[in-house]
Amino acid sequence: MTGFYGICCMLVLYLFYQGAVMSLKTNGSFSFFTPVNIFFGRGSRYRIEQITVLKNSVSMVFLYPQFSDTELLSLLKSICKKIVISSEFQENPADQFTKNLAEKALKEKIECIIAIGGGSTIDTAKAVSLRYMQINGKDTTIPVIALPTTAGTGSEVTPYAVLTDKNGKKFFLNDPLLFPKYAVCDPELTLTMPHAVTVFTGIDALCHALEGFFTVKCNFFMEDIVPCACSIISSTLAKVINEPNNIEYRSKMLEASLLAGIILANCGTVIVHSLGYNLTNDFAFVHGKANSVFLPAFMELAFKKNPERAGKVLQYFNNDLHCFLAGLDTAFFIPEEADNQQIKAWSDAAYACYGRQNCIFDITREEISGMVKNCKKSIC
Ligand SMILES: [Fe+2]
Incomplete structure (x- = not known):
């Protein structure tokens, strides 16, 4: 874990140096935006204890169907005031499915959403957070904490969610509000991938x-x-x-x-x-x-x-x-x-x-x- 952070720090310093040089040469403009707190490394799932927004919260937990880490679930229960578990899963979730879950979240007065799963589970959580805001008439979403159990979709650090419309066609939500607040990337969670x-x-x-x-x-x-x-x-x-x-x-x-x-x-x-x-x-x-x-x-x-x-x-x-x-x-x-x-x-x-x-x-x-x-x- 420390090694990875070290590499990240060196990479960022190197890129800033390169960028400064390049900017002088080209006067180029660009944008870069990744507003996600990242915990990375073996066992980092237990660092959710450090996430203050979770403490004493009423949280909704989306789990992928085969989830079996009872230790992690117990930890979540001990951190939050109450957790509402949703094991319903849809690959490329239907838009209506996320709206129904948002209604449920509103009824339960959910303050935080935790997604433990692959891209579809994380996309569901992100979409529910956005729908919740829309239904509730507020201007901020509920914070999403993503714990990926696959290695590839990148949903834990993107502002996108892929959903399915009522005709069965895929479509995108693309909104900066969809960025998770935390990405907890623990490779041990990916060991169960088929x-x-x-x-x-x-x-x-x-x-x-x-x-x-x-x-x-x-x-x-x-x-x-x-x-x-x-x-x-x-x-x-x-x-x-x-x-x-x-x-x-x-x-x-x-x-x-x-x-x-x-x-x-x-x-x-x-x-x-x-x-x-x-x-x-x-x-x-x-x-x-x-x-x-x-x-x-x-x-x-x-x-x-x-x-x-x-x-x-x-x-x-x-x-x-x-x-x-x-x-x-x-x-x-x-x-x-x-x-x-x-x-x-x-x-x-x-x-x-x-x-x-x-x-x-x-x-x-x-x-x-x-x-x-x-x-x-x-x-x-
Ligand atoms: Fe992709």
């Missing part, structure tokens, strides 16, 4: 880092953080898949996820996520798996457009991302059942999406179509 979740959340983190690197919002903070996240993921993901109980590897992946989450919060994404949502909506691909289909093709395009910049991150993957994913047994493609009309609709939507405008290089309609077509077959 194989597929380890793989696909890890790839999601990789997408956040790589897409962020090609956004117009990528600033000097991110210029160094992205390669750092790529380096960790390239050297750790295969190891953690093979040794899921290795706490050192779990810790490294949680570090990478945290860095990638900060990148996501500050830079947003490009077109990989936009395209991936189609596979989630139309073929029920989980988020990371859906993104993994389009990431190698996007990086090939990025290399064509800006080889020097793409090379800075692709070097960590032997300059071939598709083969890196294939080496993890995670090379996926667009299902055969997807027809041309469907694929055209995905390409059109990606062309119209904000992510394309957020990209540092121009992407034509034809380039997106070509990229998507390449995702129908193996190229490794």
